[in-house]
Amino acid sequence: MxxxxxxxxxxxxxxxxxxxxxxxxxxxxxxxxxxxxxxxGKVKLGKMLKTMAVAANLPEGNVTQTTLRENILSRSCEAMLFLLQKLWLLLVIKMFSPS
Known part of the structure; x- marks a missing residue:
């Protein structure tokens, strides 16, 4: 991919x-x-990060790079790779799907 x-x-x-x-x-x-x-841009990247976190069913709240990093590090390597692949796929689908 x-x-x-x-x-x-x-x-x-x-x-x-x-x-x-x-x-x-x-x-x-x-x-x-x-x-x-x-x-x-930083603002656009932040909005995309929040959208991906919601789509990946991460805990609600203030989604930042730090909270995502803490959440990801608490998972196993296999789960982390799956989550990163899922986030990337969601990003690509969102960017290129018709509005």
């Missing part, structure tokens, strides 16, 4: 030193690339 999504990133934005979170394109069908050449 990661390789498929990374192929939709702009040229030169798949290296380890490039930003991981890129802003998604908002216009439909304009390109084979799903992402813009700019970083995803």
């Amino acid at each position: 990661f390789k498929g999504c990374s192929a939709k990133r702009p040229d030169g934005f798949s290296n380890d030193d490039e930003p991981f979170y890129l802003a998604p394109r908002t216009k439909e069908g304009c390109s084979s690339q799903w992402f813009l050449r700019q970083r995803l």
Whole structure:
């Protein structure tokens, strides 16, 4: 799944030193690339994080990177990998599903 999504990133934005979170394109069908050449903003990333936490049935409350990290670290490695895959899939579906 990661390789498929990374192929939709702009040229030169798949290296380890490039930003991981890129802003998604908002216009439909304009390109084979799903992402813009700019970083995803802090506010937008926070909103997406909360949406993913709700979709993953994480405990309600103030969802932050710290609370998610604590929640994830309390699970086994297998559960953690499953959760990360589920969150990534939910993100991709949400970004590209018709409104």
